[in-house]
Amino acid sequence: xxxxxxxxxxxxxxxxxxxxxxxxxxxxxxxxxxxxxxxxxxxxxxxxxxxxxxxxxxxxxxxxxxxxxxxxxxxxxxxxxxxxxxxxxxxxxxxxxxxxxxxxxxxxxxxxxxxxxxxxxxxxxxxxxxxxxxxxxxxxxxxxxxxxxxxxxxxxxxxxxxxxxxxxxxxxxxxxxxxxxxxxxxxxxxxxxxxxxxxxxxxxxxxxxxxxxxxxxxxxxxxxxxxxxxxxxxxxxxxxxxxxxxxxxxxxxxxxxxxxxxxxxxxxxxxxxxxxxxxxxxxxxxxxxxxxxxxxxxxxxxxxxxxxxxxxxxxxxxxxxxxxxxxxxxxxxxxxxxxxxxxxxxxxxxxxxxxxxxxxxxxxxxxxxxxxxxxxxxxxxxxxxxxxxxxxxxxxxxxxxxxxxxxxxxxxxxxxxxxxxxxxxxxxxxxxxxxxxxxxxxxxxxxxxxxxxxxxxxxxxxxxxxxxxxxxxxxxxxxxxxxxxxxxxxxxxxxxxxxxxxxxxxxxxxxxxxxxxxxxxxxxxxxxxxxxxxxxxxxxxxxxxxxxxxxxxxxxxxxxxxxxxxxxxxxxxxxxxxxxxxxxxxxxxxxxxxxxxxxxxxxxxxxxxxxxxxxxxxxxxxxxxx
Numbered sequence: 001x002x003x004x005x006x007x008x009x010x011x012x013x014x015x016x017x018x019x020x021x022x023x024x025x026x027x028x029x030x031x032x033x034x035x036x037x038x039x040x041x042x043x044x045x046x047x048x049x050x051x052x053x054x055x056x057x058x059x060x061x062x063x064x065x066x067x068x069x070x071x072x073x074x075x076x077x078x079x080x081x082x083x084x085x086x087x088x089x090x091x092x093x094x095x096x097x098x099x100x101x102x103x104x105x106x107x108x109x110x111x112x113x114x115x116x117x118x119x120x121x122x123x124x125x126x127x128x129x130x131x132x133x134x135x136x137x138x139x140x141x142x143x144x145x146x147x148x149x150x151x152x153x154x155x156x157x158x159x160x161x162x163x164x165x166x167x168x169x170x171x172x173x174x175x176x177x178x179x180x181x182x183x184x185x186x187x188x189x190x191x192x193x194x195x196x197x198x199x200x201x202x203x204x205x206x207x208x209x210x211x212x213x214x215x216x217x218x219x220x221x222x223x224x225x226x227x228x229x230x231x232x233x234x235x236x237x238x239x240x241x242x243x244x245x246x247x248x249x250x251x252x253x254x255x256x257x258x259x260x261x262x263x264x265x266x267x268x269x270x271x272x273x274x275x276x277x278x279x280x281x282x283x284x285x286x287x288x289x290x291x292x293x294x295x296x297x298x299x300x301x302x303x304x305x306x307x308x309x310x311x312x313x314x315x316x317x318x319x320x321x322x323x324x325x326x327x328x329x330x331x332x333x334x335x336x337x338x339x340x341x342x343x344x345x346x347x348x349x350x351x352x353x354x355x356x357x358x359x360x361x362x363x364x365x366x367x368x369x370x371x372x373x374x375x376x377x378x379x380x381x382x383x384x385x386x387x388x389x390x391x392x393x394x395x396x397x398x399x400x401x402x403x404x405x406x407x408x409x410x411x412x413x414x415x416x417x418x419x420x421x422x423x424x425x426x427x428x429x430x431x432x433x434x435x436x437x438x439x440x441x442x443x444x445x446x447x448x449x450x451x452x453x454x455x456x457x458x459x460x461x462x463x464x465x466x467x468x469x470x471x472x473x474x475x476x477x478x479x480x481x482x483x484x485x486x487x488x489x490x491x492x493x494x495x496x497x498x499x500x501x502x503x504x505x506x507x508x509x510x511x512x513x514x515x516x517x518x519x520x521x522x523x524x525x526x527x528x529x530x531x532x533x534x535x536x537x538x539x540x541x542x543x544x545x546x547x548x549x550x551x552x553x554x555x556x557x558x559x560x561x562x563x564x565x566x567x568x569x570x571x572x573x574x575x576x577x578x579x580x581x582x583x584x585x586x587x588x589x590x591x592x593x594x595x596x597x598x599x600x601x602x603x604x605x606x607x608x609x610x611x612x613x614x615x616x617x618x619x620x621x622x623x624x625x626x
Contacts, residue, residue, distance in 0.1 A: 011233070011249075014229070022044075022045075022056050022154065022225055022226050023043045023058050025218070025225045026154065026222050027039060029221050030156070033416070033446050041058055041059070042056060042155050043153065044056065045153070045230070046070060046151035046153060047149075047246040050067075051067075051341050052066050052250075053340050055339055058442060060323060061320070061327070064319070064325075064344070065317075065320055065323050069103045069319070070095075070151060073105050081148060082146075082190075084192030085187055085190060086188045087187060087188060088103065089184060090181075090183045092365050093176070093360075097320045098169075098366050098368050101155050101156070102156055104153070105151055106227065109148055150246070156218070156219055158206075158215055159415050159417050160211075160405075162181045163181075164178045166207055166404075166494070167415050167417045170313060170534050171278070171314060171532040172532065172533075174313070176362050179313065181205045186198055230242075249338060249340065249342075250341050253341075253342030253343050254346060256338075257343045257345075257347075259297070260334055261294065261299055262296060264332075265386055269294070270291040273288045273502065273619075274288065275288065277501075278312030278532070279531075281312075286310060288303075289303065289306045290375070290381075290382050294386065298348065300347075300349075301347065301350070301379070303355065303357040309356055309359050312364065313365055314368055314371045315364060316358065316372060317358070321357045321358060321375065322349045323372065327376055330343060369398065369401065369419075369496070372440060373397060373398020373440050376395075377425075377504070377505075380425070381505065393425030393427075393470065394513070394550065395421075395432070396513070396549065398440065398441070399437070399443065402416075402417075402493075403495075404492070406491030421438040422435045422477070422478075423476060423549055424438070424439070424550050425477070425553070426507075426510055426551060426553035428474070428508075428553055431476075435477075458487060459485075460542060461482060461483035462480065463480055465481050466574055467514070467574050468549035469572065470503075470618070471552045471559075471582060472509065472555070474510070474553045474554055476550025476551045476553075477549070477550035479514070479550070480546075481547070484543045485540065485542045486543075492535075493534070495531075496532055498532075499513075499531075499548035500528075502620065503619065505617050506552040507552075507553050508553060509553075509555035509556070509618075510553040511581065512618045515620070517546040518531065523542075552618075557583050559584075561584045562593065565584070565593055583602035585598045
């Protein structure tokens, strides 16, 4: 137990601060837009045994997978972890999630007695032909038999890791072997010396090695920042107390998590939702079934009943399914609980092998992010039965992945990778957030100016969509549309989206959000494209994606008319939707609420719908049936 709680609190903040500093290091030093603009990366610190102690500012989707990834490294190199080593992996069947997400881990060693030694620069890279420089002979300071006092870990979504489609993120791949370079746990640096064979192999198999190696350098820099912070803590506390405090921080998180879970209602809560299709068997819905069992101080999340593994590339590793489950459960717990492996110990996650929630070889998973996002919303559907006054309606369905890749006239490649999500479901006490990333992503949109400066693309529209939010006492978040005009001669367009057939569900009387839509040259060909596609764009073509709207919460006829008026003035809601969805009559110029006409219209609408009881869910099933 901790004898000095103040010292422990200072230690806790120092460790989490170091993990955040790692995240900021990646942000400031990375090359690709998917990292420096979308911020599709994560950082974490582990104790000497590889237990997750602290995580940085970034993505829940990555961080829940960290324990599985570092366990794969430790298993592969048991007894062979040395000073100066740096490890890399992305293999979904040996610790990874999908191939673009590349993990880098660095063990951190201290001298005897825990005194801080000068940090060597064995792996700090210098750019040379797109590769990293080798270590100097005097930088190999291996100490046989030494044990790490901590580990630093990063994972970044890389712009390209090879495969059949630029961006390595195609939803219509049908096996892992089509998706790119598959890296099992390997030493990127061995006792301070660079693995030249591996670097050459990566260099020859990716389309944009400058960005890939630039982003790897950012990961290495973050690990070095972590190393410096841990060695400073070792000097201050000694290695014995450092280890003790790390262990206690994990146990402290577990105690707090279990105490919070104990206050929740016991019971079994389930939910069934559907993904539109896998992009191969178009139009064939894919069930996601979750059962949450809460008893005492523990929660079990079971994905039995979900679809068998599919042909398309939207299958999950079990680690990613765990991440989605941890994220949803963590969101209903108090904010002051440190999020680390202690939190995860109170949440058991199971999924049968060979299903979309726990794929086996040769399953494709490049677009598995879609399934992870949908899993979080599916969990919210179950949690809404447990905690109706705390859980919000379905968000936009997770981020849409858009990749556009081709060649400049000088035959140099370009690849644009963007992830777009923007609409939260309505909350039991407030509207859904507008233009804000899904809770599972915590990502930002890429700047129009940066896109147009770095890629042969022109953004011709980036705007909120009117009448797209699920109506309710509290409406869903507003989605946006984005249009991309190709300026190069030709490119491959790859899109991973969903919620085209099965709309974001509303809760407790709230309506479903408007579906997502894809179009190519919508002014000439207004017919929508499928939710998942890979196709060729040519110069002048315009691709439009419309994100789905968040689901509503509560009876729309109970919405404050003043809020409906505000939304109409902000062009979120049309006059027609104000009447049809909310029963609000607006008159005049400038418009104002006609209170008497509104009361009459709302009463008529209540009689017409004749609700015997408030419906728990509105899933937009009428559209799905069409």
